[in-house]
Amino acid sequence: MPKNPTIVVRVVLTIIGSVMIVDCLVLMVLGKINFGSVVPFLVGMVFVIHGIFWHDIGKFVHQSRWLSLMWYALWTMFFIWLISFGVFIYILQQQIKLSAKPMPEVAAIIVLGSGTVAGKPTPTLAKRLDTAAPLIDSQKSALVITSGGMGFGQTRSEAHIMATYLYDSYDIPLKHIFQESQSTSTAENLIYSQEILAAKGISIAAPIAIVTSDFHIIRAANIARHQGYQQPIMLASPTPLSIRYNAWFREYFAFVSGWLFGEY
Structure with a gap:
């Protein structure tokens, strides 16, 4: 187990965010500038910024109770979104199976x-x-x-x-x-x-x-x-x-x- 689990979180965020940014940039260069490419690009930017500046962001948001609450609220919203994404993928898989019927x-x-x-x-x-x-x-x-x-x-x-x-x-x-x-x-x-x-x-x-x-x-x-x-x-x-x-x-x-x- 790593001594500082924060390092693992930062590395994961940075890697995932970088992949999302590069992927969406390629799509946008090809002319696919839409909700489905811009939003993941912005999410990827947030991930990378948090991965690189995790401690600086933490110090900044904890200077104010309201900033701290907002920061935690945003992460809570992200995890709720992650759950909704998982539900969407599950439903999609079920529909794909149904479409395979004669x-x-x-x-x-x-x-x-x-x-x-x-x-x-x-x-x-x-x-x-x-x-x-x-x-x-x-x-x-x-x-x-x-x-x-x-x-x-x-x-x-x-x-x-x-x-x-x-x-x-x-x-x-x-x-x-x-x-x-x-x-x-x-x-x-x-x-x-x-x-x-x-x-x-x-x-x-x-x-x-x-x-x-x-x-x-x-x-x-x-x-x-x-x-x-x-x-x-x-x-x-x-x-x-x-x-x-x-x-x-x-x-x-x-x-x-x-x-x-x-x-x-």
Whole structure:
């Protein structure tokens, strides 16, 4: 056992905080500046500052009773948040298990976008398409929609890139894939897909499969229900191991953000 457990706490805080800062900086450099990257970045900064200046902060806050109470209150709030994060991950794991059940007959299959690089799906998006392909092949009467707009500097929409991937990798005819090419978010993915569904005479009351990443299924399902989808059936694709735990962490904040901004 170390003689001074404070040293262990400081080292752990500094390491965890540094990892969070670097991870979020990389995301922000790539243009992903949002609630799910900025908040963890700020939390990481707090961790590193406490790890480096633990004693100085302790001396400062203990000069005043109110500062001391505030400091302890903030740490209490952090541990409450940590518990809520654990609950979120537990519920997410349960939902991922449920999504692995055999898929019933559906009227449509919507594959949500997740980014492209150099005209090709990102590894996360490729996993979604790989997961969708067997379902598309087994339910040939279901309407297939790829959903994703055109990003900055791109010449093709994400929906088109997704459809091309399904054709090149799984020989799914392009004429059987309807492309929703306006959206830039999950909420827009689902709202604009409704236009295609309505044009083809499919009600959003019908069972509709929504294919997305495992970490995203809770938020996507809530958004779908909020928009009026009555039987959204989630199909979860595995997140690449290299980004899996980071994605789960960021999704917690994205889920909170969606709740705060009334997405569900």
